[in-house]
Amino acid sequence: MVTTKVYRCDSPEEELETAWTEEGKDHFNLCHKCGKWVCDAMYNADVLHCADCTPWENKPKYCSHCGLKVGITDTFCRRCGTKLQYREVKDDD
Numbered sequence: 437m438v439t440t441k442v443y444r445c446d447s448p449e450e451e452l453e454t455a456w457t458e459e460g461k462d463h464f465n466l467c468h469k470c471g472k473w474v475c476d477a478m479y480n481a482d483v484l485h486c487a488d489c490t491p492w493e494n495k496p497k498y499c500s501h502c503g504l505k506v507g508i509t510d511t512f513c514r515r516c517g518t519k520l521q522y523r524e525v526k527d528d529d
């Protein structure tokens with residue numbers, strides 16, 4: 437039986453740190469922008485950022501390559517196959 441504990445995303449930082457130490461890095465991802473460790477559900481793997489730095493709302497609506505309108509659930513452009521990347525949130529706008 438698997439006894440892996442489930443850690444909530446909104447756990448206090450100490451708890452996440454404990455989880456990280458005990459469980460390893462498997463379920464945690466380093467945000468390359470703010471340096472925070474976040475769980476899978478809060479990680480935007482496309483840009484290696486946490487969802488705080490690059491929120492899900494930043495999902496592109498158009499293909500950056502051919503300009504085709506894409507659906508919110510699309511990962512690749514249906515016309516040219518370009519991987520759809522999240523837009524980064526600029527701090528200094």
Ligand SMILES: [Zn+2]
Pocket residue numbers: 467468469470471472485486487488489490
């Ligand atoms: Zn971040």
Ligand SMILES: [Zn+2]
Pocket residue numbers: 499500501502503504513514515516517518
């Ligand atoms: Zn395209």
